[in-house]
Amino acid sequence: MTAVVSTAIPRVLIAEADPWTRDLLSQTLLSVRCDVQLDVCADVGEAMLYLKRLPDLIIAARELPGIDGLELLRNVRRLRPQTRLPFILMSNRTDTTSVREAVSLAPTAYLVKPLNLESLKLRLHELLLEVGQEVFCEIPALAPGLNLNRYLESRKEDADGAPLLADVQQAVKRSLSPKSLDLKQVEEELRSDPQVTAVLIAAANSAAQHRDGPVQTLMQALLRLGSTQSMNLLLGLTLKRSARLTEPMLNEQASLFWSFSLHTAEQARGLAQVLGLDEERCYSAGLLHCLGDLAVLRCMQEWKLAGGDLDEAQVLKALKEHGAGLGSELRRRWRLPLELRELIAAIYGLGGGVYSRELLAMNLAGQLARLPADQGVETLLETKAGRLLKIGMPELRRLRRNQA
Secondary structure (H helix, E strand, O other): OOOOOOOOOOEEEEEOOOHHHHHHHHHHHHHHOOOOEEEEEOOHHHHHHHHHHOOOEEEEEOOOOOOOHHHHHHHHHHHOOOOOOOEEEEEOOOOHHHHHHHHOOOOOEEEEOOOOHHHHHHHHHHHHOOOOOOOOOOOOOOOOOOOHHHHHHHOOOOOOOOOOOOOHHHHHHHHEOOOOEOHHHHHHHHOOOHHHHHHHHHHHOOOOOOOOOOOOOHHHHHHHHHHHHHHHHHHHHHHOOOOOOOOHHHHHHHHHHHHHHHHHHHHHHHHHHHHOOOHHHHHHHHHHOOHHHHHHHHHHHHHHHOOOOOOHHHHHHHHHHHHHHHHHHHHHHOOOOHHHHHHHHHHHOOOOOOOOHHHHHHHHHHHHHHOOOOOOHHHHHHOHHHHHHOOOHHHHHHHHHHHO
């Protein structure tokens, strides 16, 4: 296989309709060669424009809106017949006719979805690196005069979410059998991680996966995505910058928010059980309600790694001013189901109008989780949620004991 000439920084074009697969491909490329120049698009029309930048490698899905990826490959071979530009074509199709049609145009590789991430990385190593070559990339410096507040504001549109709090790689390794990934075991090991839950739910609700109603729990997401795609997304999360926090001060804060998320999730599930509601959906909402605070901590680690100053007062101020906003933005940008977002919002407060029992339960769960250790649960009976749910004192006390 002919490798891309790597004396210069390679340019790679990715054409893929699904945003989560695009992100996975981008992170995989950057993990192989961190200095790669990426052009990313969702359809062939835009890809044809990027061809003018003379990419060194193209990775394209066959199933693209409008003109498909096979036509892009055909155009590339017609426009650059002498160079045999490396072209990796991905497809859901495995029938003989489809494969032969693609092979006749001489793609460098024809990969079947869901992708085998390790096989893809091996091919990228062959194409983008010479034998024995290593590439090192420095973290970009902060812009002159940029302060932490403006930096966090600028990250709303591209923040990667929360840091990983569970050991994802070990969980995948333990759950991997000779045949596939044990999805039930993965769910049991990673159900407490807000980032894992949020990303897989978002990916399972993307346009490429959307069918049979919205996915709102981790187990539902794993089942819809399947073992290979789930494993790819999980391992892709570990490739991202600042996937895990290394700054002790930020780690301490993350532990507090994680603990609070878990307490709220458990209280929500307990209330749902008492009231005959969807326990797992309520658990998901409770787990995800601190996503924004955790995402702010991850952004602050990136700020610190890029050379920014950081102290405890700045951390607390940034969490207070940016946590809720970044959480709302992430849930909107990731297109988490509206019903799930409404349950998360209810933890913070109830607006006007008619309240479902699930919304009331989530509001009461949030209050239970925030209740000081020296304060009795009697006060919760007089809250709006407590009055409307008409839940008894014994149930509240039992839930409180379970939290302790």
